Amino acid sequence: MRNRMVVVEGSYAVAHAVKVCKPNVISAYPITPQTHIVEDLAQFAADGEMNCEYMNVESEFSAISALIGASAAGARTYSSTTSQGLALMHEALFNASGMRLPIVMTVVNRALSAPINIWNDQQDSISQRDTGWIQLYAEDVQESADMTPQLYKIAEDEDILLPAMACMDGFILSHVYEPVILLEQSLTDEFLPDYSPEFVLDPKNPMSFGAFADPSTYTEFRYKQEKAMGVALKRIEEVALEFSEKYGRYYGGLLDGYMLDDAEIVIMAMGSVIGTIKDTIDMLQKEGESVGLLKVRSFRPFPADEIRKALKNAKVVITLDKNISIGKNEGALCTEVKACMYNRDVRVPVIGFMLGHGGRDIPVSTIVKMINKAKLVEKGIFIESEFADLREDLA
């Protein structure tokens, strides 16, 4: 296995993964830190390594709009964006999901303006959580790449037909060079079936896409999207296992645990910070601390049942959010973890920490600090939610 590894940039690994999925149409607009992915894809196209239409469009809004047309015409489609670009797509994201078009898009997570900032947090994709897209969050470069064929398989499932975002942390994963296994074409051909949708724009069998629905029919469109997300909950797990059988790599399905069994303190997080948390846990376990990790891989669909099961022995839960719902003083993961427990027997205190905004580094020391704060719960001191890495001199 080790000898198949090559050292490449994260963006290249993802672009290569896209290539072996054989999309028919790629449409994208350059934005930092997504640029290297689309540049690598453009080079593949220029070198004749991809049999696809590569569209240089004039905005992210047209990038996603072109894919709506292409996907409705029966093409496998791909785009990548981040931050402002994803925000600009917002309206069309609802549209793609409402029309049940299984577009796959890599979101290279970055902060939103103002103030303008090109570095990583997850405010961009979190802000799109209600648009009806599947959202998986990758821990490292290999997972970012491997997510691509997994998401095509999930999104294109005829019982799902929802668009999907593969979320990877900007710079931390997109620009890092690390050893990865580039996805093999032959394995991917076996793993990912051709896309042959039942409903397409075809003059031989005319159909109408995007009709308007009045109050007597609208609700059921939403209901069916939600139902499809329910199917995706199962398929994400299954497809992760199918991928593992074929390629020999597994990162969890909806969730993944690390030192989770019997851990008194459970940290929940998404994305590249997982690696730092694992290192911290290794360090603390040696010191006899009972700390575990529950990695959230799927934020949409949100695996509420699985989270409740995973937390049933926890004494206290810490959530890490690289985002904030301003006015709620909480990150989205914190809010949703709390919400999924309220009506059930699981009664674990949840302490929310917001951190890593605009690319602020999350060192081991910050994670240790949060764990120590969480321990105060035993003494009756409870923190609802707070910023974990504020600079006192600027605050």
Next chain:
Amino acid sequence: MSLLKPGHRGCAGCCDALAGKFVLDALGEDCIVVSPTGCLEVFTTPYPESAWGVPWIHSLFENAAAVASGVEAALKAMGKMNNTKIIAIGGDGATMDIGLQAISGAFERGHDFTYICVDNEAYMNTGIQRSSGTPMYASTTTSPAGKVSFGNPLNKKNMPAIIAAHGSPYIATASVAYAPDMIRKVKKAAQIKGPTYVHVHAPCCTGWKFEGSKTIEVGRLAVETALWPLYEMENSEVTGVRKIKNRKPVEEYLKAQGRFKHLFTMEGGAEGIKKIQATADWNVKHFGLE
């Protein structure tokens, strides 16, 4: 039977319904139509019904050209283009205001498709609000005539000139009041490779305030007064115009519609009419209409 089926919910005398029918008469079955949000989209597709006898997609208000370019790219990539014509049909708001950027992008990229603007000179679907297609001194709900206003104070945007600046191989203006001319131009536009454009003048009885039986009459008056010149452009040069015999004064066009009524009742309205006449005169000179 027309490929735009009867039973849709357009107003009696609807210009969009005429335009849609003529476009499909010109194209036949082997086409894919993209509609932005607007009257045509709403009244032809109340789920689960559809009046479209050809494949049709509506996505959003401002992205029809981008969606059409994606359809074209997909057919090309999958080797399914054959002779299928890809057509976007949008209103003046979707074309000249909110969708302008996507149109510019699609024309610059050179996709093989035809964009048809059905221009009824205001946002009719939302209730007759002003667009950049609204002509000077027309009263709309957001540019109403009032004690100190003659209605829309601005000139209509010259959309064909904007498309011409993109180097489109074929541009034409047409009118729903001249069906054979419009059908010929749509057919020609669709047959020419590359991004082509047809801008169709479409009198809206509801928005312009005239009887639904007068749509064609009002449309003809626009052409006969030279307020709507009919011309064709190939590679950005005017190559053909429809000459006007016995040109009529603009008053005949204006007084047929409620949206210009104030010009005939308000003090100073005559000045406005003069200005509109000057626009017609300029068209005659510029396009050599006489």
